[in-house]
Amino acid sequence: MERGSARRFAGFHEYKKRRFGKRRDPAEGQEIDNSHRRHLIKSKECSQWVETCSDTRGGFSENFRADFRKSGRFGKQSVLSVRCSGEGQLILIPPYYSKVGIGMPFFEREGIRFAYDEFGPAGAPVVVFSHGFLMDGDMFQSNIAELANEFRCVVWDQRGFGATGATTRAFSYWDSAQDLIALLDHLEVASASLVGMSQGGFISMRAALLEPDRFRAIALISTRSDVDSEAVQQSFEELKAEWARNGAKNVAQNLSSFLFGPEYAASVWIQKWMNAGSDHFEHPVNALVSRDDITPRLGEITHTSIVFHGRDDAAISPDCAEALAARLPNCKDLILVDRAGHTPNLTHAEIVNPPLRDFLLRYAR
Structure with missing residues (x-):
């Protein structure tokens, strides 16, 4: 088979x-x-x-x-x-995520078992969804619900997150981009389009740079090509230290507001963070704060692209989205979502889904 x-x-x-x-x-x-x-x-x-x-x-x-x-x-x-x-x-x-990965398939790379799942017709164009930091593939539920009739939607849990679980070794987002490519190899997919949110955008852009002929179109959500300020990097170092001491119990509520905004009911995500081990985030945080600036290479990403961003994003400024869209050679649109924070595809799916679907129908086939 x-x-x-x-x-x-x-x-x-x-x-x-x-x-x-x-x-x-x-x-x-x-x-x-x-x-x-x-x-x-x-x-x-x-x-x-x-x-x-x-x-x-x-x-x-x-x-x-x-x-x-x-x-x-x-x-x-x-x-x-x-x-x-x-x-x-x-x-x-229903929501595919399971804390222990019940029923989920896995692929292996460098001794790590990566959880993934698929939804949609076998012969349809493939779209790979890459989640943000502190998230997992479950964050794309509402988007896949809109797209799974016309696309073969592949979601995966990256190193340190979801059913893939904690990682015990250092890695970079270039490694994660190779993980994404390995997933396509495992599925024997020659060509795909990418949807990357925040950290998933870092990974998707690097995958496009590594194997440009492998990808058709790229949708980038709440992401950037450059690096965070020293103040932001220090805040993540403090998060790493607090998580190592006490897990998520002292930071979960603030993280929820930071990622989703005050109006989103985030109890499911808070519970996931509470269930995560205290050792989960050392290497993921290190990858986040030590990533390289790929802005000088954006001209190489000639794939048709679209950029989404929340106007109220406290994690990555909308200015970063405007700069990203301006530098991508074939960016078709920049969509700023009113009253949305860092996760507009999750909190404002009803606004993101129509233009995302239209973009993929036009350019991902």
């Missing part, structure tokens, strides 16, 4: 056979397997709902997803995306 193919959509029935094997059909509204993040659901209402929502590019509207959650018919499950076999069966893609 082609490597990784068991994770891809290649027609509902083939996917069901490979992913679940032969299983007894559940009672109406009952999940087949609670241990996995993809759940097969059976419902008499499926056909009616599909007809009602048939104008949503093969997916389901946000109102439908909200009604689906509210109904309680299938439990209190956040719905990322829904697909239907046309025979009264739905496949749900």
Whole structure:
């Protein structure tokens, strides 16, 4: 079997056979397997709902997803995306992240096991999502929900984060860019587009410099090409020391406001930080504060690009986004999101998703 193919959509029935094997059909509204993040659901209402929502590019509207959650018919499950076999069966893609990586595939590089996952049709254009510092691939849930009908969306957890877990060795973002390329090699993907948020943007730009012919289009969110000020670097050194002493308990709330802004309900992320070990962030912080300035090389990134940034970003100034967009030779647009902080794709997905989708539909194919 082609490597990784068991994770891809290649027609509902083939996917069901490979992913679940032969299983007894559940009672109406009952999940087949609670241990996995993809759940097969059976419902008499499926056909009616599909007809009602048939104008949503093969997916389901946000109102439908909200009604689906509210109904309680299938439990209190956040719905990322829904697909239907046309025979009264739905496949749900809820938030994929699991603290221990249950059901997630891995690839290895330099002795490190990297967690990743895929959503979308097997033959669709590939888009790789790279998360920000202190985050994991789960931060792209709402974006993948919008894109998974038309793109093969690949998310991964970088060194030190998510289900990949703590790293015991020093690394740079050039190493992380090689990790991203190794993921594509593992999946046997010759060409892909990139979506990188903050740290994920640092990595995506370096990957594009390492193998420029490998990538089609690049979307950069809340990122920069230069280095942080000495004051910002010192604040991260202090964070590293505090985390090593006490874990996240004394810094989680401030980090939440710093990354998401005051209006976003960040309890899920706070809990993730609280669960992370005190040894998780020495090397990731070192990579962050010691990264090199690639501004002189931006002219080499000739890929079609787009830049998103929150107007209220306290971590990276919107001025950095303006400078980045001005220096990228083929940047099509700079989108500044009102009232958004450092994570606009997460906190303001309803604003980011339409132009992101339009950009990828036009340039990632």
